[in-house]
Amino acid sequence: MSRKENKKYFEVLELSADASTLEIKSSYLRLRKLYSTDSIAISPIADEFSEKSRREILRQIDEAYAKLMVMLKDEQIKTKYHKKSLDSGKVSKREEKEEELKFSGQVLRQIRKKMGIHLYEVALDTKIRIELLNEIELEKFDSLPHEAYLRGHISNYAKYLSLDSEKVADDYMERYCAWKGGDKEEPE
Numbered sequence: 001m002s003r004k005e006n007k008k009y010f011e012v013l014e015l016s017a018d019a020s021t022l023e024i025k026s027s028y029l030r031l032r033k034l035y036s037t038d039s040i041a042i043s044p045i046a047d048e049f050s051e052k053s054r055r056e057i058l059r060q061i062d063e064a065y066a067k068l069m070v071m072l073k074d075e076q077i078k079t080k081y082h083k084k085s086l087d088s089g090k091v092s093k094r095e096e097k098e099e100e101l102k103f104s105g106q107v108l109r110q111i112r113k114k115m116g117i118h119l120y121e122v123a124l125d126t127k128i129r130i131e132l133l134n135e136i137e138l139e140k141f142d143s144l145p146h147e148a149y150l151r152g153h154i155s156n157y158a159k160y161l162s163l164d165s166e167k168v169a170d171d172y173m174e175r176y177c178a179w180k181g182g183d184k185e186e187p188e
Helices: 007-012 021-035 043-048 051-081 093-100 105-114 119-126 130-138 147-160 165-183
Strands: none
Touching: 007 051, 021 051, 105 130, 105 165, 119 130, 119 147, 130 147, 147 165
């Protein structure tokens, strides 16, 4: 489905049809938090919202997010595999920036903060310990798990932030391997 056909889902998330992946994810998380039972923002008017109404709103938000993420995945596949068939044949400036960007712990932290996501939210949703996420962002390489596990955690974290998980994991692991290679002492 095109962005035009998904207009109602963009409206549910209070976005325009040209919203980026980052904007969609941020809006989804903001609205989920707003309509959750423990939201401070909704507590003064909680009597006006029945539990059933609130659950229906949350269902619509979840459905809109799921549909838009499928649409975005389809767009990525089309762009990736059909670049030659695109009218311009050129990569957008945003895509160029993402390709040029080298992902590190610091960059992941900046993206997360820009999205307004707390580390504990990432931990809850990805099932990655908050201490490990913090060590990943701070690049405390000596505290990180084995490479195979680390790559999986980095990929999951990148997916949560709606980033190219393969590129993020490759960039991060390159930094990790450089540290690991430089950290090893030569046998005497």
